[in-house]
Amino acid sequence: MAPSGPVLGIETSCDETGVAVYDTVRGLLAHGLYSQVRMHAEYGGVVPELASRDHVRKLLPLLRDTLARAGLGVADLAGVAYTAGPGLVGALLVGAAAARSLAWALGVPAIGVHHMEGHLLAPLLEDATLQPPFVALLVSGGHTMLIEVAAIGRYRLLGDTLDDAAGEAFDKTAKLMGLAYPGGPALARLAAQGRAGAFRFARPMTDRPGLDFSFSGLKTQVLLAWQGSDRSAQTQADIARAFEEAIVDTLVVKCRRALGASAADTLVVAGGVGANRHLREQLAQVAGREGWRVAFPRLEFCTDNGAMIALAGALRLAAGQQAAPAIQVRPRWPLAELPALHAD
Ligand code: KG4
Ligand code: ZN
DSSP: OOOOSOEEEEEOSSSEEEEEEEETTTEEEEEEEEEOHHHHHTTTSOOHHHHHHHHHHHHHHHHHHHHHHHTOOGGGOSEEEEEEESSOHHHHHHHHHHHHHHHHHHTOOEEEEEHHHHHHHGGGGTOTTOOSSEEEEEESSSOEEEEEEEETTEEEEEEOBSSSOHHHHHHHHHHHTTOOSSHHHHHHHHHTTSOTTSOOOOOTTOSSSSSOBOOHHHHHHHHHHHHTSOOOHHHHHHHHHHHHHHHHHHHHHHHHHHHHHSSOOEEEEESGGGGOHHHHHHHHHHHHHHTOEEEOOOHHHHSSOSHHHHHHHHHHHHTTOOOOSSOOOOSSOOGGGSOOSSOO
């Protein structure tokens, strides 16, 4: 019998400890997040060993707090979901060990969730009526992918990045102009003060067919422009604006192309870069003009969080899936290897 009732979700794949409780009937009951970003800022990037240790420190207090806010005790849980990959192996193991132990102690099923499946199902947290087929744009610090979602668990990769991910490009570009880690959101804020047309960068790979991306050349263009400039605050903002426009335009071109070639009429945007205001506005405009629909998770569910893991896990547990009782994680895990939610 597939379990029904509240499912706990635990996310510890990188530098965010996320915990949530999701119920397939009642929806999201509570979620909590602790970000390690300030701790890693000192080092200019995520230090894997520090990330694992901080998950150890923060996970159980966050879990107790989130359950209390949902008005539940551990005994009310019908299942436990955790991010099993991809991600940092030590960080993943903290969440997997906690989730598995709790499930074993409670005698409830546990399931390891694919982090990217979590991201691409996150828009369902806002709109339970949103159902496949749709095309998903996954734009995070580690990925830039266009995926055709025929059904939950049936994923076909349409396009991928050949080098840097979109978020990585934001972070590296911010760093080379002297902004503090993680630079993506800071660069986007700065772009709002930039003047239109002061700089212009290429829209990589938009002049040839296909849905792949490449962002590392953009970073070099920014470096050259920055080094050859007066390096004033206004120039920094102007470059930030031109960079953001180049990334956003490129993503929009490929999304239009993917929607044009697909039978689906909905685009779902997920991952940290999905928080970018300019990207949201541009996609909404194009969608309105061309007659398709675009769905975004709310900002806090674009970046890493426990709610998306609880949701993806709850759907799989409700479909009768669960993982064997061993603590296993997969630092690398192709999305196409996931089983479909329901057999045909
Ligand atoms: O999905 P996420 O939280 O973590 C990964 O799984 O990677 O995405 C984090 C990425 C970072 O590269 C960050 O700079 C970027 O998302 N990001 C943004 C914005 N907010 C976060 N990039 C552009 N504009 C934003 N507003
Ligand atoms: Zn993520």
